[in-house]
Amino acid sequence: MRRWTIACVLLLPLALAGCNEKQAAKIPSPHRMTAEDIGHYCGMNVLEHPGPKGQIFAASLMEPVWFSSVRDTLAFTILPDEPKDILAIYVSDMAKAPSWDKPGSDNWVEARKALFVIESRVKSGMGGDEAVPFSDRGAAEKFAGENGGRIVGFGDVPRDYVLTSANSGAASEATGGTSNERSGRSP
Template sequence: MKFKRNAAAMVVVLMLAACGDAARAPAAGEPADDAACALDGMSLKDYPGPKAQIVFKDGHIDYFCSLSELFEVLFGEDGQRGIGASYVQDMGKADWNRPRGHWIEARNAFFVIDSRARGAMGPTIGTFASKEEAQAFAAREGGRVIDYSQVKPDVLKLGTKPARDAHDDSMR
């Protein structure tokens, strides 16, 4: 009887552990040097400012050279279909001019909108893991800090001009 109880308890523990694994977001990838934006084919490494990525449930990753493009996809017709997680770079740690690594889940980030900071498409959205770092950036570069729950198409002014058509040609 004691063996059956221990075995049953072990099965429950294993099932709970498996549930925890299933609930974890897929890990962010690091784009290769030749990685291109999923929407417009621009090289990620050639432009300053934070990049973004969507990791799909099947393991495929789409990279984006700007946050506007990430949100264009997230707010688009397909919305969250097949998406495992979305990531942005923590610009409190990454080099603004040549950002690499420092990926954080977009839903945990703080966003600085309407700043003077420039990225692949001219004006860009800054992304930070820390609210304090986002506020410090906004104090230097202008703009305002919002969290993920406040990210909406009208707040980001998306839809007025498709992100893939809005690239700042002076950056090329």
């Protein structure tokens, strides 16, 4: 019995390491953005808008959820009616983007590891305030120097900043209307 106990104690760390490897293997890699990808809140092709984009993978969903703006991507993680079994959150890495108008189809950074410039003069592709993501602090500082704003980590992007833009599709959905309805414009 004592040998059995010792064997179990010695093998337990190996068994747990195997579990961690299996969980890590389940985290999906980002998908390349294509003309078929439709924004979750706006219902439009994500390539039709300038600025950074986002994609979220949830265990309960078969495909990634696409977003026309990073603010909408962040809103998805906050809104109570959205899935909470999130495996990965990817946002356009604007440090590697060719330009604001063409943020790139495969330069993604995991949002929880990114730095965000918020409160800048630059607007999202949908016309609202944007949280501009960077994998590199120097690139974020340069962007903030040129466009205003401040740099924060994923967990420090204020909830109100994400949910209160007059033109944010996610914020509109959270308050029960579309951005067109709230601004008085017809769809």
